[in-house]
Amino acid sequence: MTDKGMSPKSLSPENLSPGNLSIDNALHGLEEFLRDRIAPAIEDPYVSPMARLSAMVLRICANSVDDAAELRVEENAAIRAILGEAAPLLPASIAGQYHDAATSRDPGLKISILDAENHRLRVLLVTAQAVLEDGIGPAAKALDQRIWQLLETVEAKRAPRD
Amino acid sequence: MSSLEAQVAAYLAHRMPEAVGIVVDELGRIYGGSSQETFRFHATWKEGEISIDRRLILRRDATAGLVVAERDLEYNVYRALAGQGLPIPGVYFLELDAKWLDRPFFIMDMCPGKPGSPFVLTDPYDGHGTAIGEQYWSILGMLAAIDYKAVGLESLRNGAAPSGYWALELDRWEAILDENEALIEPAVRGAMRWLRRNPPPEPAKASIVHGDYRSGNFLFTEDGNISAILDWEMCHIGDPLEDVAWGLDPFWPITRHYPLDEGLARWEAASGIAIDRAALDWWLLFTAVKACVIWTTAASGFASGKNREMTMALSGIRAGHFHRDLILKMMRTRGAMG
Structure with a gap:
C-alpha cells in the first residue's frame, strides 16, 4: 500500500x-x-x-x-434548541422537563434509537406549541411561529428522494 | 377453475339454490385500492331454461386497509342509493361469515368503463375531461341533495347527530391518528388544533358524504360518461362540503380537468346548497389532515406486516409527505409562520 x-x-x-x-x-x-x-x-x-x-x-x-443518522441527529438538535427556548414560557409544572430535554443527548446512533428520541422530543414540541398557542404575548407568538418554520425545514429535509 | 374460482362458485351455489351448472372463470385481482381486495370474475349458470352470463365484482375485506371501514357499510350504501339516479353498481350478496373466503365480502355488478388515474401525467380521461368534470360535480350535488333519512341511511356514522359534524369527523380522525401514529407529526397535530380553534359554520343541510369522492374513484366509458361512482367505504353523514373539498385536493384535483368556479356552480345547482367559501377553506385543510391520517394508517398497516401491499408503503412515504407539506403551505397562508 x-x-x-x-x-x-x-x-x-x-x-x-x-x-x-x-x-x-x-x-x-x-x-x-x-x-x-x-x-x-x-x-x-x-x-x-x-x-x-x-x-x-x-x-x-x-x-x-x-444520511439517515445525520438527518435525525440534526433534527433532534434543532428541536432541543426550540424546547430550551420554550422552557421559560411554559408553566412551571412542565418547564423543568423542557430544560432537561434541551440539554439531553441522543442515546445512540442506531436509526431506531434516534427515531425513538425524535418521537420523544416531538411529543414535547407538540405540547409546548399547544401551550404557546394559548399564551398571550409577543414572545409566545414569536416562538410559535418559529416552531412552524422549523416544521417546514424538517419536512423539506425529510422529503422522499425519488 | 382455480381454487378461488371454485370457492366463489360454491358460494354462488349456496346463495342461488335454483341455479344449475354454475361456472366461475376469468377471476383476477384488480390493481388499485387498498381498503378492500377487488376481484373481477365471469359467472355462468342456468335457471330453468334460461342461461345467465354475468361479469361481476367481488370486494373482500383486506387484512389491514388504508381506511378503517365497516365491513357492511359499502354494501348497505349501494343498496340504499339504488334508484336515486346515481351511477352505482347493483349489489347482490353480502357475506360476513369468513368460512367462505376467509374474510367478509360482497358481490356486485361489474360496471362498464375504466377509472382515470389522477396520478398519471397523460390525460386520464382520454379527451373527455370537460364532460367528466360536468358530470362529476352534478353527481356529487345530487348526492348532497338526497334525504339520507328517506333512503334509510340514518344508521351511517353521525346519522343521529343533530349538528357538529365537523367536530365529530375531526374527533374520529384524531382518534385513528392516535392509534396508528408511530412518529408523531407536529404539523398534523398543529393543523388539528387550528381546525378546532376556527370551526366552520354548521352546514345548510346535513348530507350523505361519500368520504372519498375524487378522480380515480369512478369509472367512465369511451364516450365520456361516468358509469359508476365507487369506493364508498368511508361514507357517512355530515357536511357536504367535506366531499367538495376532498375532490379539490391537489393530490387528485378535479380542477385539472374542469374549472373550479364552474364546478362549484354545477354542484350548487344540483344540490340546491350555496357554498360558503370560508367554510370550504376549512374543509380543504381538514382534507389534508384526513389524508395524512389515512397515509399514517397505511404506513402502520405495512410496518406491522398486516398488509404488505406496496401501495400502502408508498402512500405512507410519498403521499404522507405531500400532505404534510400541503398542510404547512396552508398554515403559512393562515399566518402561522408570521
Missing part, C-alpha cells in the same frame, strides 16, 4: 471508491433489477404494477440510507 493510498484525503467520503458496495449501492442495484428485469417479465396484471411500485419504494429507501 502506498503512502498516497493512506492519505487522509483519500479516506474522505467524496473519494470513496465507486466500487464500494455500500447499502444504498446494493439497494439501487436491487431496485434496477426489479424495475428493469423482473417487473417487465411478470404477466399477472396485479403483480406486475406491484413489482414496479416495489422498485419505487426501494429507490426511495436507497436514497435515504446514507
